[in-house]
Amino acid sequence: MARAEAAAATFERRVLRGAAEHQYLRVRLELPDGGARPSVAQLKQLVVSALRELHGEVGAALPVDILTYDAKTLSAILRVISSGLVKLWSALTLLGSYQNRRCAFRVLQTSPFLLALAGNSRELVLD
Amino acid sequence: MSVPSLQRLRQVPRHLLVCEKGHARDARSRHAAHVRDHAYNCRVSFLIPECGMLPEVLKSTIADVGDYYLVRNLSVHELVAHEFIDAFVKKGSCYALTYNTKIDQDNTAALLPTGKLILSVDKDTYEELGLQGRPSQYSGKKAMRYIVTIDLTDSTFHPDSKKRNRVLWALKEKKPLEFDFLLAWYNTGAEGSTLMSYFSKKQIQALKPKITFSTLRDLQCPVLQSNELQGKPEESCSTEELFEWLGAVWNQVSLDNKSSSFLSTYCCPQPNMMVEKAFLCTITGFIIPEKIIQLLEQLCCYFGEPKLAYWLTLTVHGFADSPVSWRESEHGFHKGGENLYNFVIFRNLDYWLQLAVGTYDDCPP
Amino acid sequence: MAGFADLNLPQGPDKKSLQSLLETAAHLGYSTVALNHVIDFKEKKQEIVKPVCPSELFPSLPIVQGTSKRIKVLTRLTLVVSDPSHCNLLRSTSANIRLYDIIAVFPKTEKLFHIACTTLDVDLVCINVTEKLPFYFRRPPVNMAIDRGIFFELLYAPAIKDSTMRRYTISNAISLMQICKGKNIVISSAAERPLELRGPYDIANLGLLFGLSESEAKAAVSTNCRATILHGETRKSACGVVYTVKKPRKVEEEETTLPACKKAKTQA
Amino acid sequence: MVRFKNRYVLCEVVSEDPRCRQCIEDRAVGLAVRDAIGRIHGDYGLACCSISFTVKYLNAYTGTVLLRCRKDSYRLLCSALPFVRQLESRGQRYPCCLRTLHVGGTIRTCQKFLIQYNRRQLLVLLQNCTNEEERQCIQKSLLSCSLTEEQSRSGDEEDDDGTETD
Numbered sequence: 001m002a003r004a005e006a007a008a009a010t011f012e013r014r015v016l017r018g019a020a021e022h023q024y025l026r027v028r029l030e031l032p033d034g035g036a037r038p039s040v041a042q043l044k045q046l047v048v049s050a051l052r053e054l055h056g057e058v059g060a061a062l063p064v065d066i067l068t069y070d071a072k073t074l075s076a077i078l079r080v081i082s083s084g085l086v087k088l089w090s091a092l093t094l095l096g097s098y099q100n101r102r103c104a105f106r107v108l109q110t111s112p113f114l115l116a117l118a119g120n121s122r123e124l125v126l127d
Numbered sequence: 128m129s130v131p132s133l134q135r136l137r138q139v140p141r142h143l144l145v146c147e148k149g150h151a152r153d154a155r156s157r158h159a160a161h162v163r164d165h166a167y168n169c170r171v172s173f174l175i176p177e178c179g180m181l182p183e184v185l186k187s188t189i190a191d192v193g194d195y196y197l198v199r200n201l202s203v204h205e206l207v208a209h210e211f212i213d214a215f216v217k218k219g220s221c222y223a224l225t226y227n228t229k230i231d232q233d234n235t236a237a238l239l240p241t242g243k244l245i246l247s248v249d250k251d252t253y254e255e256l257g258l259q260g261r262p263s264q265y266s267g268k269k270a271m272r273y274i275v276t277i278d279l280t281d282s283t284f285h286p287d288s289k290k291r292n293r294v295l296w297a298l299k300e301k302k303p304l305e306f307d308f309l310l311a312w313y314n315t316g317a318e319g320s321t322l323m324s325y326f327s328k329k330q331i332q333a334l335k336p337k338i339t340f341s342t343l344r345d346l347q348c349p350v351l352q353s354n355e356l357q358g359k360p361e362e363s364c365s366t367e368e369l370f371e372w373l374g375a376v377w378n379q380v381s382l383d384n385k386s387s388s389f390l391s392t393y394c395c396p397q398p399n400m401m402v403e404k405a406f407l408c409t410i411t412g413f414i415i416p417e418k419i420i421q422l423l424e425q426l427c428c429y430f431g432e433p434k435l436a437y438w439l440t441l442t443v444h445g446f447a448d449s450p451v452s453w454r455e456s457e458h459g460f461h462k463g464g465e466n467l468y469n470f471v472i473f474r475n476l477d478y479w480l481q482l483a484v485g486t487y488d489d490c491p492p
Numbered sequence: 493m494a495g496f497a498d499l500n501l502p503q504g505p506d507k508k509s510l511q512s513l514l515e516t517a518a519h520l521g522y523s524t525v526a527l528n529h530v531i532d533f534k535e536k537k538q539e540i541v542k543p544v545c546p547s548e549l550f551p552s553l554p555i556v557q558g559t560s561k562r563i564k565v566l567t568r569l570t571l572v573v574s575d576p577s578h579c580n581l582l583r584s585t586s587a588n589i590r591l592y593d594i595i596a597v598f599p600k601t602e603k604l605f606h607i608a609c610t611t612l613d614v615d616l617v618c619i620n621v622t623e624k625l626p627f628y629f630r631r632p633p634v635n636m637a638i639d640r641g642i643f644f645e646l647l648y649a650p651a652i653k654d655s656t657m658r659r660y661t662i663s664n665a666i667s668l669m670q671i672c673k674g675k676n677i678v679i680s681s682a683a684e685r686p687l688e689l690r691g692p693y694d695i696a697n698l699g700l701l702f703g704l705s706e707s708e709a710k711a712a713v714s715t716n717c718r719a720t721i722l723h724g725e726t727r728k729s730a731c732g733v734v735y736t737v738k739k740p741r742k743v744e745e746e747e748t749t750l751p752a753c754k755k756a757k758t759q760a
Numbered sequence: 761m762v763r764f765k766n767r768y769v770l771c772e773v774v775s776e777d778p779r780c781r782q783c784i785e786d787r788a789v790g791l792a793v794r795d796a797i798g799r800i801h802g803d804y805g806l807a808c809c810s811i812s813f814t815v816k817y818l819n820a821y822t823g824t825v826l827l828r829c830r831k832d833s834y835r836l837l838c839s840a841l842p843f844v845r846q847l848e849s850r851g852q853r854y855p856c857c858l859r860t861l862h863v864g865g866t867i868r869t870c871q872k873f874l875i876q877y878n879r880r881q882l883l884v885l886l887q888n889c890t891n892e893e894e895r896q897c898i899q900k901s902l903l904s905c906s907l908t909e910e911q912s913r914s915g916d917e918e919d920d921d922g923t924e925t926d
Contacts, residue, residue, distance in 0.1 A: 011156070014356055015490065016144040016367065023139070024374075030687060044390055053655065056802030058839075065391040067380040077378055079393060083137040090701050090804075093694040096652040102687040106520075107694055109463060112142040113483050114374025116465040119170035119411075119444030122558055126197065126226065126309065126334060126412060133808075133835060135700050227559050232495040232523065232714070249494060267707050271494070271715050307560065461706070462693060655803055662807030666832075670764065701804060 020112035023085040024067075027092065028075040030104045038098065040069040043076060047088075050095040050105075055087050064088060067114075075108070077117060085110070140462050145482040145491050146366040148356050151427050152476055157492075159420055161480060162443070164453045164492060165468065166239055167224050168414045170444040173426060174376065176348050177435035178406040181340070188425045192336050195311040195413035196322050197226060199330035202305050203236055204298035206244060209286045212279050214325060216242050219314025222415050225306040230448040231460040236306055237450050240313075242280030246304070247450040248273055255302040258294060265459040265487040274450070274457060309413040336412030343405045347382045347395040351438055353477035361398060368396035370481055373440060373469065376407075402436075419443060423470065430474050441470040452488050459487025495523030495556075496692035497717035499568060499594060499616070500647065500680035503527040503544065509685070511550060516686035518554035518563040524717065526568040526594055528682070533571070533578045540581070540588045543567035566721065568594040570618065573604050582612050594724040596645065602627035609633035609642065615724045616645045616678065619668055621661040629671040638676045643720050644668060646712075647682040648690065648698060662701060669703035677704065678720055679712045766812060767834035769863050770870045771841060773823040775856035783847040783854055784820040792847050793827065793858075797840040805840065808833040816867065822878065825858070826870055838863065 029043070038046060044066050052060035062084040069076040080088045092105040109120050149156045171192075175181075181189075205211060206223060215221040220240035228235045234248045246260070253260060253273035262270030277294055278284060284291050298304060312322050323333060349364035349372055358365030364372075372395060375382060382395040419441075426441055445452060447464030458466055465485035472478050482491040501513055510527070517525050531540060546553070546565035553562040569592040573579060582589065582597070589595065596616035599605040608617050610633055617637060620626070637644070646668075651661040668677075679699060683689045690698070692713045699709025773784055790813075797805045809829050817826035829837045844858045861877060864870040882898055889895045 010354075011149040011153075012147065012356055014146045014366070016146070018139055018141055019144065019367070020139070020142060021367075022371075032687065040390055052802060054658070054802045054804050056798065056800045056805055058800055058805075059802055063392065065393055067375065067391055067393055068378060077380065079391070082139040085139065086136045086697060086700050089694065089697045093690050093698050094648075094651055094658060096688070102685065104687045104690070106691060110693075111463040111465055111485070112140070113144070113465055113467070114371050114380075115377060115442060115469065116374075116444070116463060116467055116483070116485075118172075118374065118377035118442075119467070121169040121444070121446040121448065122229070122464075124169055124411060133832060135703075135705070138700075138706075140706070229495075229558065231710075233559070461710075462696075658803045659807045659810065662804055663810050666808060667811055 020082055022079050022114075023082050023110060023112050024114045024117055025078045025080070025085075025089065025092075025107055026075065026109040026117050027078060028073065028106045028108055029098070030106055031074065031098065032102060035101060036099065037071060037074060039071070040066060040076075043069060046095070046098055047078070047092070050091040051088065054091040054094055059084075059087050059091060062087060077114075079114075082112070141486045142465070143482075143484050143488070143490055144367065144370065146356055147480045147482075148353065149478060149480075150476060151472065151478050156478075158470070158478055158480055159423070161453070161468065161482065161492065162419050162423060163416045165416060165443065165445060165466070166222060166451065167237065167446045167449040168416070168419065168443050169446050170409065170411045171414050171419055171422065171441070172377065172407065172409040173422075173439060173441045174373070175406045175426075175429070175436055175439040176346070176402045177404065178439075179342060179404050181406060181408070182429065185422075185425050185429065188422050189338060189408065189410065191421070192338075192410055192412070192414060192418045193311070193313075194333045194335055195309060195415075196326070197332045197334055198308045198310060198326050199332075200305050201308045201326070201329060202298070202303055203244075203246070204295055204303070206236075206238055206308075207277070207279065207291070207294055207298060209291075211325070212242075212284075215312055215322070216279050219312055220415065220417065222309075222311040222313075222413070224309045224413070224446060224449055226309045227307055228448060229460065230450060230458070230464070234304060234306075235448060235450050236304065236308075238279075239451070239455070242278060243455065244277040244279055245450050245455070246275040246277075248275065248304075252302060252304070256297050257301055258297050263459065264457050264489075265461070276455070311413055311415045313415050313417045334412065336410045336414060339409045341407045343376070343407060344403070346376070346402045346405045347399045348402045348405070349396045350398045350400055351471065351473070351479075353438075353473040353475065353479070356479065363398070364396040366479060366481055369471065369479075370469065370483070372396055373442065376405075377442070414443075423472075426470075426472055427476055430472070430476065434474070436474070438471050438473045441472070443468050452484060453482075453491050456489040456492075457487075458484075461486035494714050494718035496521055496713050497524035497526075497721070498522050498680050498689070498713075499524075499526040499566075499678060499717055499720060500528045500645070500682045501525050502682060502684055503529050504684070507549065512686050513683065513689065514550065514563060514565070515554045516689050518556045520689060520691040521557050522563065522692060523556050523559070523561065524564040524566065524721070526566040528568045528570055528596075529592075530570045530572065533573060533575065540569070542588050543569070543592050566593040568592060568596060568616075570596040570598055570616075572598045572600070573608075574600040576604065576607065579604070579607060579612060582614065590728065592724075594720060595727070600626065602630075606630075606633045609637035609640075613727060614642060615720050615727075616643050618645045618647075619664060621647050621664055622650050622657050623660055625664050625667060629668055631671055634668075634671045638672060641676075641719065641723050643676045643678045643716055643723075644672065645678045645680055646702065648679060648695065649681050649683040649688045652688050652690075665702035674704045674708040676716065677702075677708065677712045678716045679709075680717075764812070765831040765865065766828050767831050767837075767863060767865065768816065768867055768870045769827045769829070769834065769837060769841070770861045770874060771825050771827065771858045772861055773825060773847070773856050774859050775823075775847075775854055777854045777856075779852075780847060780854035780856050781820050781823065783849040783852060783856075784818060784823060784825070785849060786815045786818060788847045788849040789818065789825050789827075790815050792844050793837070793841065796843040796845075797836065800840040800843050801836050805833075805836045809837050809840075813837075824861075824874060826867070831865075834863065 065079040067077040223238035237245045250271050258275045260273045260275035263272040266272040352363035384391045384394050445466035452458040452466040463485045468482045595614045597608045598618040599608045651658040695713050696710040813829045816828045841858045846855045862873040886898050
């Protein structure tokens, strides 16, 4: 640390265009009232099976991470490699049932920056 | 069709991340200018590792972030009235942004502290308004959105000028535009009438920014070296890694996963160190850049006394639906409307600045 | 850019379920929806009823999420035609037809598709998404429809319900895109239940699967819907410039100009 | 009128079981390929590939199959072909696999390739011959197979000869 303090950093600028490795989605699963709520592992299974149905084994092989999951509100943050965003999103859109009951994934926000999901001005209630 | 449909499935929406490093005390450093140029901020948050209690100075700075106002059903022509211009626009920094309007669907208006009034309107409204503007950069071949910029402090915009009368007529009679506005005003010293008293006949509400504190225990923090933006393998982490990690912390993502884990393979970037505690603070509201600069300054002063932390971060989120991001560069909403920036301030007052924008945005300055 | 719209909410007999559909649509961020009344000529003689008045049906419309406006509800009539004689109804100046904001046809044969694209005075042509295409799309009628400002409608709710229909939806959509090059497409739901509705940004992303580009896909739920509604409005007006409104109290007609209509594509 | 560009995929059915030949017919091959696409690329892949997908030509003796699909989606088709596991017809099921020989823009290029390919195969056979009689027979058939201009004209009236070999 002492070494670093010796010389002040010189100005440097890096521009990264479309370089994000991952895309992040904030989603909420909507289920009819009552009935079983999925655990986090079941949610992941549901996501993978949705991908498998629409995009086959190739889709199911996409690395998808469930970064957070709140079982109370059924909301989660998903991470997927950038090239798989459209596939994952469309699979979630066209998913219609969970355990033979209707369900819907609401995609609340997507972003290439995880940090952007922390502050969404569209959900901000200021008054 | 230039792009085959299969490739479209792999496309990533355009986005930019600009990383800079410099020294906060360098006279040529533009970091404060970047803060000043980003007018509309909805969330400011900072993270200080190895800090359990906030120093009093910082506490009072946060408390001083100041009120902002929400005026309901305010006609845009009221912002063009010369009483308003003389009382507020010319006497300080006046900020106004429409509230609860969506830039990709509705009309939006914003008043910049430079005295520029920016209207981002759809094609129908633009034609009815009859004011000179330009098609939006991001609305494709068939322009469906137009940007009208009116300079209120321009010398040709005096009370009797033809130009002003036309603007007033357009906004008053031709196409009256009404919005809920978020307003904030900053002036140094000189007292005068306040927004509250000026708009007392309107539905005006003074609002206080919401402030939340929290402390995290046993947090894995990446190791950073201020002069290595790209990081060094085994020695320090890069800016992108830090950016993702910071997102993970603010979203309460668990940081210790195995690569074989079924659920999540995210883990804290290497190398990292365990920090006993970290202090998190979030301010949400309509926060003006002047206050963020003050906060940034106080955060720099935090390292005036010897501290355990090697660095701290300050993150600012912009409004997704504001018509501008930095300065007057146009901002649009495609999928996320991101415009945010993050400072990492090191113990020796070197800083990293990360500016991130989404699809419909210019490269930040 | 206009707000998001879903031009196809089936108008069932159940008012309560319609109300919950409207609430979900408003919650998802749609600022305009159209209640769809379907008339299938195959099933006996069907009368064209007067459109329901949305304000009568729902005393208070839900507020669109994140705004302070209420959702706008339009009425739409869809004619399922399987025989050329069915089209006569559209040519006759039936009073009740004129009361609908949007008129759509669902042609079952190639010949009727041709007629719908080239001569019928309609706003939307529905594309079959639940079965294999009974005919190939040809360029001349499709181009003609694009010139006349008629839009093609794709539905997505069947694709949510069933895997086979999903295949037909995607494959028919791609077939259409090869002809129309992504122009004049409207994507709407035809959702019977709130859980079959999807948000506008989800649909914009789904459009990529149908072979649209990002901007075309977003237009399919926003600007194209606006154009469809304006196209419907021009039918009520003369050449899209002059249009008549009944004053609420006096029975006298007044001519007003509606600037928004001027810009709409018209082929009066 | 703008023509839609297609891709023709020439492939060979390889099976250890000689009875598999009975199964090489339009429907069985089509179903097997569809099944593989459905498994690998899901509903979306099936929907894309189903546009103008057919088994265009089939030779049960040599085991060659010519598949047609839209140019946009041939990558989906080609990537699914290695995953064809079996052919099924009339209740019989035989394990086999498909080997892609050639991908062409027209039937004609595929035909040219196929004749070349068969010729080379015959040469291989020629080397494997054990007695003179077999040798004679193969040499004769080798000479008899050639592609003349007249023959190829009668093939397909398509002018796009963008070929892609893999």
